[in-house]
Amino acid sequence: MNSGVEAGIPSDPGPPVHGRAAVVAVAVIAVTILPAFMTGALAVQIGADLGLNLAGLGGLYAVLFGASALTSAPTGRLVQRWGWPAGIRLAAAGSGAAMLAMALLPGALWARWWPVAFLFAAAGVAAATSQAGSNLALAAAVPRRRYGLAFGLKHTAVPVAAILGGLAVPGFGLTVGWRWAYVAAAGFASAVLFSVPGDRGRAPAPRLPGSRAPRSETPMRGLIGLAGAAALGHTGADAIAAFVVPYAVFVGVGEGGAGLLLALGSAAGLAVRFLAGLLIDRRQQSGMAWMAVMLAGGGLGLAVMASGGRGWLVAGTLLAFAAGWGWAGLLAFVVVRANPETAAAASGITNTGKYLGAGGGPLLFGFLAERYSFEVALWVAAASMILGALVVAVLRVTPVGRSMAAVGEGGA
Numbered sequence: 001m002n003s004g005v006e007a008g009i010p011s012d013p014g015p016p017v018h019g020r021a022a023v024v025a026v027a028v029i030a031v032t033i034l035p036a037f038m039t040g041a042l043a044v045q046i047g048a049d050l051g052l053n054l055a056g057l058g059g060l061y062a063v064l065f066g067a068s069a070l071t072s073a074p075t076g077r078l079v080q081r082w083g084w085p086a087g088i089r090l091a092a093a094g095s096g097a098a099m100l101a102m103a104l105l106p107g108a109l110w111a112r113w114w115p116v117a118f119l120f121a122a123a124g125v126a127a128a129t130s131q132a133g134s135n136l137a138l139a140a141a142v143p144r145r146r147y148g149l150a151f152g153l154k155h156t157a158v159p160v161a162a163i164l165g166g167l168a169v170p171g172f173g174l175t176v177g178w179r180w181a182y183v184a185a186a187g188f189a190s191a192v193l194f195s196v197p198g199d200r201g202r203a204p205a206p207r208l209p210g211s212r213a214p215r216s217e218t219p220m221r222g223l224i225g226l227a228g229a230a231a232l233g234h235t236g237a238d239a240i241a242a243f244v245v246p247y248a249v250f251v252g253v254g255e256g257g258a259g260l261l262l263a264l265g266s267a268a269g270l271a272v273r274f275l276a277g278l279l280i281d282r283r284q285q286s287g288m289a290w291m292a293v294m295l296a297g298g299g300l301g302l303a304v305m306a307s308g309g310r311g312w313l314v315a316g317t318l319l320a321f322a323a324g325w326g327w328a329g330l331l332a333f334v335v336v337r338a339n340p341e342t343a344a345a346a347s348g349i350t351n352t353g354k355y356l357g358a359g360g361g362p363l364l365f366g367f368l369a370e371r372y373s374f375e376v377a378l379w380v381a382a383a384s385m386i387l388g389a390l391v392v393a394v395l396r397v398t399p400v401g402r403s404m405a406a407v408g409e410g411g412a
Contacts, residue, residue, distance in 0.1 A: 020197045021084070022150065025137040028088045029157035030164070031189045032095040032130040035102070035123040036064055036358075037165030038181055040242040041262055044255055045173040050110045054246060058366020061242055063117045065359025067124030069352050072131070076348020079132040084140065085196050087133025087344070092196075094126030096189025103182035124355070131351050132344040139336050139343035147337050148287070148330075152277020155329035159273065159321070162241055162266035169245070169259025222400035223335070223346060225391065227353025230331055232388030233295050234357030236302055236381035237324045239365035241266075244317060247374050251310040265317045269325030277329050287330035292392040298324020299385035306378035324385060328354075357384075 039046065039060060046052045079087035098119045109115040134154055142150040164185075172181035244265065248258035276294075280287050301320030304312050331354075332347060339346035361381065368377035 020195070021137045021141040022153075024088055024192060024196050025084070025134040025141075026154050026157045027192045027195070028091050028130045029134055029154060030161040031185075031192050032091050032123070032127040033158055033161045034164065034185045034188070035095065035099055035120065036061060036238075037162045037241065038099070038168055038185055039102075040362075041162075041165035041169050041245050041259055042173045042178040042181060043246055044249055044258075045169070045178045046110075049178070050107050052110075053370065054243070054366045055370045056366075057242065057246075058363040059113075060116065060120050061238070061362035061366075062359040064120040064124040064127070065238070065355045065357075065362075067121040068128040069355035069359060071125050072128040072351040072355055073345075073348040075125070075129045076132040076344045076346075076351070079129065079136055080342065080344040084133045084137040084344075087129050088137065088196050089193055091126045091130035091133060092189050092193040094129070095123055096186045096193065098123040098126065099182045099189065100186035103179045103186065124359075128348075128351065128355065132348050135332060135336055135347045136344040144337060148277040148280030148333050149274075150277070151333040151336065152273050152275075152280075152329040155273045155277075155325075155332065156270040158328065159266035159268075159270035159325060163263045163270070166245070166259045166261070166263030166266060169262075170256045173259075174256060219400055220349075222395070223349045224353075225395040225398075225400070226331060226335065227350045229291075229295070229353070229388045229391040229395065230350055231353035231357035231360075232384050232391060233298070233324070233327065234354050235361035235364070236357075236385035236388075237298060237320075237328075237361070238358040239361035239377070239381045240302060240305070240317075240320050240324070242362040243365055243369065243374075243377070247305075247369075247378075248313060248317075250374055251313060253310070253313070261314065261317055264314075265321035266325075268318045268322040272322045272326035273329045276326050277333065280330065280333060287334050288392055288396040291327040291330045291334075292389045292396065294323045294327035294330075295385050295389035295392060297322075298327075299382040299389065302378050302382035302385065306375045306382065 040057065043052060043054075043057050075087070101119050102116070105115060105119070138147075138150045138154060168178075168181040168184075172178060172184070241262075244262050245255075245258040248261050249255060253261065272294075276287075276290060280290070298320055301316050301318070301322075301324055304316030304319060306316075308316055331350065335347050335350050336343045361384070365377045365381060368380060
């Protein structure tokens with residue numbers, strides 16, 4: 001590879017492969033999160049066909065993201081060693097195969113827990129691998145002074161996947177059938193697989209002798225702190241992504257309208273992730289303060305949904321998605337900017353917390369909604385996001401947090 005991030009010195013744009021690296025780095029995230037959003041959006045149709053209930057949906061999310069949590073750190077180290085092209089190819093192939101199998105799996109096997117759980121676990125491993133590969137690709141292909149925008153764009157892939165999941169309801173679920181949505185998603189995964197450029201994709205080159213570079217290794221306690229905040233934040237954010245369609249139907253919205261509401265909320269999250277990355281680049285800030293603000297705002301949006309019913313559903317959903325999803329790109333930005341030469345390995349640690357929340361949140365939400373009510377589940381999710389905001393706020397004023405902020409404000 002002809003360039004990369006040389007620890008603080010913006011690299012030359014280099015050959016066209018860099019543009020392709022950035023594109024596939026974003027696309028693979030959308031592909032590997034699609035199994036979760038597709039299933040959540042189509043839960044009503046799948047439930048009517050095969051009897052999937054709220055607790056079962058939460059359980060599938062727990063399996064997928066639990067597998068991601070268990071494999072995030074190991075796959076991060078492997079991708080660091082193998083290079084990002086291999087990681088992205090493996091992720092796209094694994095996710096595509098899992099979704100195709102979901103489409104072809106007979107109803108009798110869907111009714112049993114273990115075949116579906118196995119497929120969701122495989123999708124979870126693919127999702128963990130994609131995060132490490134994507135982060136390493138962007139660290140190598142993008143100058144550090146553009147990390148905010150790059151990782152903001154990367155994390156717009158998640159709302160894009162949620163939009164696709166929401167549109168799958170009127171596009172497939174209510175027309176040709178929910179199975180065809182998984183077939184189409186598997187085709188998307190194949191396109192990503194064959195779009196990966198032929199490049200060795202190793203980690204960014206070591207910094208040049210005499211160059212000024214910020215600290216590139218965050219202490220483990222800082223990464224663990226961010227992982228904890230990510231776990232709390234994703235407990236609320238991923239729960240609402242999984243259950244906004246069933247909740248909207250519960251309060252009286254039609255199935256097609258509920259799917260469009262998911263798409264609308266996801267679009268709000270997409271816009272905020274992009275704008276947050278753009279502003280961070282312009283101001284050369286660390287992003288930790290904005291992470292705390294957005295986490296708190298996401299909790300507020302969930303509280304509005306819990307207390308407002310159908311009347312405040314749209315407003316609460318938009319705030320929950322815009323703020324509650326807007327901080328995710330900033331998390332990746334903070335971690336990779338502080339660890340440009342070990343982006344895959346470092347993000348593998350923080351992503352462990354993210355996946356714990358992404359799996360545990362829907363599981364807890366589904367249990368509370370089934371056992372008590374949607375409102376109780378929403379209040380618990382709101383409290384989790386606000387607690388995550390407090391963790392980031394406290395971490396920011398610690399010595400580790402201040403050192404990470406200094407990296408962010410140093411500019412490149």
